[in-house]
Amino acid sequence: EPEVTQTPSHQVTQMGQEVILRCVPISNHLYFYWYRQILGQKVEFLVSFYNNEISEKSEIFDDQFSVERPDGSNFTLKIRSTKLEDSAMYFCASGDIYGYTFGSGTRLTVV
Amino acid sequence: AQKVTQAQTEISVVEKEDVTLDCVYETRDTTYYLFWYKQPPSGELVFLIRRNSFDEQNEISGRYSWNFQKSTSSFNFTITASQVVDSAVYFCALSNTNAGKSTFGDGTTLTVKP
Numbered sequence: 001e002p003e004v005t006q007t008p009s010h011q012v013t014q015m016g017q018e019v020i021l022r023c024v025p026i027s028n029h030l031y032f033y034w035y036r037q038i039l040g041q042k043v044e045f046l047v048s049f050y051n052n053e054i055s056e057k058s059e060i061f062d063d064q065f066s067v068e069r070p071d072g073s074n075f076t077l078k079i080r081s082t083k084l085e086d087s088a089m090y091f092c093a094s095g096d097i098y099g100y101t102f103g104s105g106t107r108l109t110v111v
Numbered sequence: 112a113q114k115v116t117q118a119q120t121e122i123s124v125v126e127k128e129d130v131t132l133d134c135v136y137e138t139r140d141t142t143y144y145l146f147w148y149k150q151p152p153s154g155e156l157v158f159l160i161r162r163n164s165f166d167e168q169n170e171i172s173g174r175y176s177w178n179f180q181k182s183t184s185s186f187n188f189t190i191t192a193s194q195v196v197d198s199a200v201y202f203c204a205l206s207n208t209n210a211g212k213s214t215f216g217d218g219t220t221l222t223v224k225p
Contacts, residue, residue: 033212043156043202043215056212089154102148104155 004103025094117216134203146204
């Protein structure tokens with residue numbers, strides 16, 4: 001069964017550093033998403049991406065966040081200057097008109 | 112605005128007991144989709160079911176069953192004869208499209224004791 005692959009599974013970074021979280025969506029999917037889950041809390045929508053542009057973003061997705069599909073296959077989330085409160089599990093998802101699939105997540109720890 | 116409420120924060124049962132996880136949703140859309148996900152201690156989100164608003168038939172999959180009632184805006188999940196491996200956090204989610212952004216509930220932590 002096709003999978004959404006996220007790398008790395010766990011990343012530790014120092015506060016103020018830039019971090020890039022990577023996702024390989026299911027091929028032929030057209031919709032892409034990032035969600036965040038702070039430890040012990042619910043899963044929160046960050047951003048959706050369609051046709052090479054952001055289609056919707058939440059209040060959480062401020063100027064320190066950006067997304068792109070650099071090579072038509074990967075889908076990345078960049079956090080420019082990480083803060084302690086960015087520590088969370090970040091989930092990528094990709095979908096088509098029939099539904100979407102989550103990746104297994106990247107646990108980001110900011111120290 | 113969409114909202115999902117999972118009133119049960121934590122549930123603890125003994126193995127082989129049946130357990131029902133409640134989910135109540137709010138939306139102004141006439142077409143929407145409801146989901147249940149399981150999040151085991153390892154952290155990944157495991158898709159369990161998707162139900163669209165036009166299909167109110169209840170569904171059974173092995174020990175799992177779902178009761179969708181539009182009249183009460185509820186989409187409850189029942190595990191029959193619970194097992195220790197069912198211990199996890201369960202999330203109910205709502206989307207206005209089949210592939211659109213989802214709004215998640217706060218989750219219910221289920222602990223099944225041997």
